[in-house]
Amino acid sequence: MNFKDELKKLFETSPELLESKIVGVVGVGALGSFSSMILSKLPLKKIILVDRDVVEEKNLFRQFFYDVEDCKGRIPKVFAMKEKIKSKGGCEVEARDINLDADECSNLFEECDIVIDGTDNFETRFLLNDCSAKLKKPFIYGGVIEMKGSIFFVDSGSGACLRCLFQEPEIGSGDTCETVGVFPSLPPIIASMQVMECTKYLLGMKDKIIRDFITIDLKENSFIKIKVEKDINCECCGRKIYKFLENENKGEILCGRDTLMVKLRKERFDYENLKEKFRKDKSFFENEYLFEFESEGYKFSIHKDGRVFLSKINDIKNGFSIISRILGF
Numbered sequence: 001m002n003f004k005d006e007l008k009k010l011f012e013t014s015p016e017l018l019e020s021k022i023v024g025v026v027g028v029g030a031l032g033s034f035s036s037m038i039l040s041k042l043p044l045k046k047i048i049l050v051d052r053d054v055v056e057e058k059n060l061f062r063q064f065f066y067d068v069e070d071c072k073g074r075i076p077k078v079f080a081m082k083e084k085i086k087s088k089g090g091c092e093v094e095a096r097d098i099n100l101d102a103d104e105c106s107n108l109f110e111e112c113d114i115v116i117d118g119t120d121n122f123e124t125r126f127l128l129n130d131c132s133a134k135l136k137k138p139f140i141y142g143g144v145i146e147m148k149g150s151i152f153f154v155d156s157g158s159g160a161c162l163r164c165l166f167q168e169p170e171i172g173s174g175d176t177c178e179t180v181g182v183f184p185s186l187p188p189i190i191a192s193m194q195v196m197e198c199t200k201y202l203l204g205m206k207d208k209i210i211r212d213f214i215t216i217d218l219k220e221n222s223f224i225k226i227k228v229e230k231d232i233n234c235e236c237c238g239r240k241i242y243k244f245l246e247n248e249n250k251g252e253i254l255c256g257r258d259t260l261m262v263k264l265r266k267e268r269f270d271y272e273n274l275k276e277k278f279r280k281d282k283s284f285f286e287n288e289y290l291f292e293f294e295s296e297g298y299k300f301s302i303h304k305d306g307r308v309f310l311s312k313i314n315d316i317k318n319g320f321s322i323i324s325r326i327l328g329f
């Protein structure tokens, strides 16, 4: 039996339906790398991977598809993941090494049939939620922390959205897997469940999709389903105020990493020129995606699309003044 026959038997419907579908995966760390690898085995038209980070050695214990060579080469995760999928004969992959701002997020939702959340922060999830509600396409929330994981299928056209459940991004402790850790057996479980619900949706099996908020606690061996009621006063899906789509990029400190990320405006950014300026620096490093150097004890990593990562910074204002002094922006 080939895989298509297997799918047909398992889902009792035609797997050909998948051949025209495009799935977006936002964040290809512990969670998103698993969901994208599983998705790539389905006969999909394409998957689009979005992430803004490079592969880091300290995360390899829970990001099984990356290796030490990816870290040494400072390879952006999306390109590393695309290569892994290609080497295993998966479906077509498009890699986007970008920060998912409101415009990029809207573009992604327009192109995709559904989006899978592999992020670890609520700012991005609320942006996904706003785009999902506005463009009337579902996304599947996924969260992993310590030994607990959650999944929630969000389609505000037919049920509650993420903001019916969580009012603001600050809700909860704000802990992420970068700050408190996650046991490596958890991400594959949550990613597998996300892909399962995604597959049911793409195959048109909407009545089979689990619409509850599911939490799994591996330490307690518990599996809890909570029914989420639609809030008619919800700012997003009720009152249709999409405030996360209006946020302009003011820079952000990446959680648990003392790193500031800023996107330089296209009209003022010339990658090649800037690179030449720092080429003679003895700490200079480049690959086909980015260049790096150190100055005044700070490490700069500059990507082709204008993203600047400045490490050893935990204050946005101070970070901006260093960027303006050293890069001249």
Ligand SMILES: [Zn+2]
Pocket: 156, 160, 161, 162, 163, 164, 165, 231, 234, 235, 236, 237, 238
């Ligand atoms: Zn809502």
